Amino acid sequence: MALLQIAEITKEFGGLKALRAVSLHLDEGEIVSLIGPNGAGKTTLFNCITGTMPPDRGSVRFNGEEIVGRPPHEVARRGISRTFQHIRVFGQMSVLENVMVGRDFRGRTGIFSALLRPPRVGREEAENRERCLEVLALFGERLLPRLDQPARELSYANRRRLEIARALVSGPKLILLDEPTAGMNPHETQQVVDLIRLICERGHSVLVIEHKMKVVMTVSDRIVVLDHGEKIAEGTPAAIAADPTVIEAYMGGRRRAQAD
Amino acid sequence: MRGLKSIMANSPVLLIIAAFAAVPLFVANMYYLQVLVFIGIYAILALSLNLLNGYVGMLSIGHAAFYAIGAYASAKLTIDLQLPWVLALAGAGAIAGGFGYLIAKPTLRLSGIYMTLVTLGFNMILFLVLQNWMGFTNGPLGIMDIPPPSIFGFALGSRLQYYYLILTLVLLTVFSMHRLMDCRFGRALTAIRENELAAEATGVDTTRYKTQAFVLSASYAGIAGSFYAHFVKYISPDSFTINESFILLAMLAFGGQGNLIGPMVGAAALILIPEIFRPLLEYRMFVYGGILIVMMLVRRQGLFGSRSYRLRLTRFDPSPVRVYQRGDKFLPEG
Numbered sequence: 001m002a003l004l005q006i007a008e009i010t011k012e013f014g015g016l017k018a019l020r021a022v023s024l025h026l027d028e029g030e031i032v033s034l035i036g037p038n039g040a041g042k043t044t045l046f047n048c049i050t051g052t053m054p055p056d057r058g059s060v061r062f063n064g065e066e067i068v069g070r071p072p073h074e075v076a077r078r079g080i081s082r083t084f085q086h087i088r089v090f091g092q093m094s095v096l097e098n099v100m101v102g103r104d105f106r107g108r109t110g111i112f113s114a115l116l117r118p119p120r121v122g123r124e125e126a127e128n129r130e131r132c133l134e135v136l137a138l139f140g141e142r143l144l145p146r147l148d149q150p151a152r153e154l155s156y157a158n159r160r161r162l163e164i165a166r167a168l169v170s171g172p173k174l175i176l177l178d179e180p181t182a183g184m185n186p187h188e189t190q191q192v193v194d195l196i197r198l199i200c201e202r203g204h205s206v207l208v209i210e211h212k213m214k215v216v217m218t219v220s221d222r223i224v225v226l227d228h229g230e231k232i233a234e235g236t237p238a239a240i241a242a243d244p245t246v247i248e249a250y251m252g253g254r255r256r257a258q259a260d
Numbered sequence: 261m262r263g264l265k266s267i268m269a270n271s272p273v274l275l276i277i278a279a280f281a282a283v284p285l286f287v288a289n290m291y292y293l294q295v296l297v298f299i300g301i302y303a304i305l306a307l308s309l310n311l312l313n314g315y316v317g318m319l320s321i322g323h324a325a326f327y328a329i330g331a332y333a334s335a336k337l338t339i340d341l342q343l344p345w346v347l348a349l350a351g352a353g354a355i356a357g358g359f360g361y362l363i364a365k366p367t368l369r370l371s372g373i374y375m376t377l378v379t380l381g382f383n384m385i386l387f388l389v390l391q392n393w394m395g396f397t398n399g400p401l402g403i404m405d406i407p408p409p410s411i412f413g414f415a416l417g418s419r420l421q422y423y424y425l426i427l428t429l430v431l432l433t434v435f436s437m438h439r440l441m442d443c444r445f446g447r448a449l450t451a452i453r454e455n456e457l458a459a460e461a462t463g464v465d466t467t468r469y470k471t472q473a474f475v476l477s478a479s480y481a482g483i484a485g486s487f488y489a490h491f492v493k494y495i496s497p498d499s500f501t502i503n504e505s506f507i508l509l510a511m512l513a514f515g516g517q518g519n520l521i522g523p524m525v526g527a528a529a530l531i532l533i534p535e536i537f538r539p540l541l542e543y544r545m546f547v548y549g550g551i552l553i554v555m556m557l558v559r560r561q562g563l564f565g566s567r568s569y570r571l572r573l574t575r576f577d578p579s580p581v582r583v584y585q586r587g588d589k590f591l592p593e594g
Binding site for chain 1: 436439440442443444445447448450451453454455457458459460461462463464465466472476518
């Protein structure tokens with residue numbers, strides 16, 4: 001059974017159909033890329049999955065359970081975490097605190113235990129910190145030396161890394177990455193590709209929106225192509241690379257491409 | 261050994277506490293002590309508002325409403341029900357918190373400015389209720405002869421005793437807020453302020469946290485109200501107008517928010533400035549306004565307006581940070 005089963009999702013903004021009856025599935029342990037020209041509906045699809053913007057019609061089943069209509073924090077609790085296309089780190093909080101927020105829902109400390117401080121609060125905090133450090137260690141020397149720095153002072157690439165760390169730390173079954181390599185140089189991009197593979201090896205499934213073809217082709221098990229809110233193709237990287245409809249969507253018509 | 265270490269680590273805080281405890285030895289003047297007591301009351305109020313405006317980033321501009329509820333609840337509980345003050349204090353906190361819940365539950369779905377307007381409206385409505393419900397609140401005449409606080413049969417009388425009582429309350433407020441903000445709860449609130457959408461998407465139940473923060477904030481204000489009622493011994497609706505709420509906002513603006521030091525500094529400054537310039541008679545409000553304007557021009561975030569001003573009263577994990585290698589064990593939890 002598929003880990004994520006999206007069926008016939010439709011989302012409209014006024015007259016604009018952002019998604020038209022899109023269906024796709026993702027199996028456990030898979031890396032699936034979602035590609036398509038700007039405005040194809042990729043981020044909207046992410047928003048529909050995570051509950052940020054529920055779809056008008058259609059269903060999203062995660063682990064066999066319907067998650068449409070659930071608020072985002074419940075979707076996250078069920079094991080889907082995400083990063084954002086426009087980075088959303090908690091600017092004034094330190095790097096470590098940012099990541100610790102990612103494990104908030106695994107915590108048990110409420111108002112009263114925070115005030116009375118039974119020993120388990122300290123244990124929970126220490127364990128939380130430990131696990132955050134482990135995740136931050138995935139990024140080598142990028143984030144670990146900057147634990148106490150406010151997130152807004154980080155470089156662009158490091159803020160992207162921080163978002164990924166925050167999404168990873170709760171141990172999600174599925175992680176949605178929205179353009180994780182945007183604004184990164186080739187060297188940093190390569191590191192992200194390695195990281196995505198590593199994430200997958202560690203037992204998370206990955207759905208990634210990506211524009212850089214090199215990344216898409218090297219990292220994905222399967223590729224899903226969206227254009228104008230419709231799924232126009234799906235398949236292995238090799239099959240997609242040869243698919244005429246995809247080339248048409250991307251290059252704006254075959255004839256013109258041949259004429260050049 | 262570890263106890264001693266943590267005492268040493270907190271020594272600046274302990275020194276400040278000792279200094280405040282010693283103040284009456286040097287300040288014998290009753291008027292000065294009275295001013296200090298008021299600074300204490302406003303410090304609690306500003307800290308309670310800071311919980312919302314500073315940490316969660318919800319702008320509440322009618323906070324005097326909860327102050328009023330605490331004051332009236334406490335007066336009513338001690339006069340009509342003959343409850344001892346300690347219970348009335350707890351009751352005032354609980355009742356103000358209850359009202360906070362009633363306001364928060366339906367309005368937290370509203371975003372930003374709409375919620376702000378609700379708090380403003382609540383303050384105005386509450387003022388009208390206090391003003392016109394003759395049977396219960398005695399209207400504009402107010403409630404007189406509120407008994408002094410009695411702690412287990414010992415009734416407070418002198419200014420000095422009030423000073424130590426408010427000092428204790430302020431310390432309890434700071435201590436409890438520090439504990440709240442130093443762990444999961446505080447992190448979640450700050451995350452909501454920094455980026456609500458991201459917090460929600462990472463699994464933070466934002467509505468629940470915001471409701472909790474609102475209730476807590478209201479009960480701290482209620483506790484300040486209770487002390488105020490029993491200190492001044494007379495309350496009337498005039499003490500709890502919108503103007504009062506705005507003074508609290510000005511304190512946060514002046515002292516800075518989002519930490520525990522700024523609001524207290526703001527409260528102290530804005531209580532002291534009118535008192536210091538008393539010789540200028542009615543012109544002192546010019547000075548007051550002028551200082552606020554200059555402050556906003558020179559240092560917009562307030563005197564202590566950053567997260568780096570932190571009271572580190574406790575540390576969870578004193579062990580040094582380990583450096584991890586890329587191949588280290590990391591598995592998702594099942």
